[in-house]
Amino acid sequence: MSIPREQVLSRGAYAVVPRHKVLTNTYALLSLTLLFSAFTAGVSMVLALPHPGIIVTLVGYFGLLWLTNKYANSALGLLWVFALTGFMGYTLGPVLNAYVTHFANGTQLVMMAMGGTGAVFLGLSAYALTTRRDFSVLGGLLGAGVLVAFLAGLVAVFVPGLMGLSLAVSAMFVVLMAGMILFQTSAIIHGGETNYILATVSLYVTIFNLFTSLLQLLGVFGSDD
Known part of the structure; x- marks a missing residue:
């Protein structure tokens, strides 16, 4: 028995809408979390808060990441997303203060790392969105x-x-995070990721790691000291 063409089109449209919604919600939430993270980083810098240390950072990161994943399908997931990204922003503040304080061109290095991160993310995201290539093989x-x-x-x-x-680790992370941007964007547009909270966290962590890795490399090879 053949299926009416109108029904096929409606089913196709219904299948496309959720993916488009996931993509839209992901970028909207990602923008908000990046702004919130920048805010907490700025507060941390202004107050000259000390870095919590590698142990507290790892426990805080993985603990909040676990809570985000646990409640990703409820409204509480949004709370834990902002808790996670705000915490990571706080840990970034002392690092940025160290660059600004100890390098003659520290502010320039931070801005260069920020610009490079933005250019890589936007460029690779645009490539994945326009070509619609499936990068799941990179997983x-x-x-x-x-x-x-x-x-x-x-x-x-x-x-x-x-x-x-x-x-070497920083250089590896730059390459790996570039691949993760392609992989994660592809997963959203091809239906491999249907939860915008999880998609947001994945992209945020990718951007965070890309930025800090570029900053470290610039601190060694691009400083005036």
């Missing part, structure tokens, strides 16, 4: 790469004097 490779880079980063933090390893 396994990116997951393994992020795990390796994360563990190497912990070694660089806890073992002093490994500047070369620290720079």
Whole structure:
């Protein structure tokens, strides 16, 4: 039995609308969380708050990330998204203060890292949205790469004097986060990610890591000191 053409079109339209809504909601929430994170980072800088340390940062990050995932399908998920991004903004404030204070061109370095992050995110997102290519094949490779880079980063933090390893980790994260932007955007437009809260958190973390990695690389190779 054949299906009327009108019914096929309506079903197709119904299938497309949720994906478009996820994409729209994701970018709207991402914009708000980035602004909130920038606000908490600014407050942290103005008050000269100390960095909480790697242990508190990791516990806070993974704890709030767990809560966000747990309540991603309810209104509480929005609360935990802002708690997570606000916390990450707070941890970023002391880092930015260190660059502004200790480098003659520290403010310029921060602005360059911010501009580079924005350019990479917008450029790769636009590419994924316009070409509509499926980058799901990158999932396994990116997951393994992020795990390796994360563990190497912990070694660089806890073992002093490994500047070369620290720079290599930052360079790895820049490449991996570029791939994650393509992968995550593709997942949204192809229906692989249907929860805009989870999509927002994934993109926020990607942008955060991209920014901090670029900032570290610029601090070594772009400073006037």
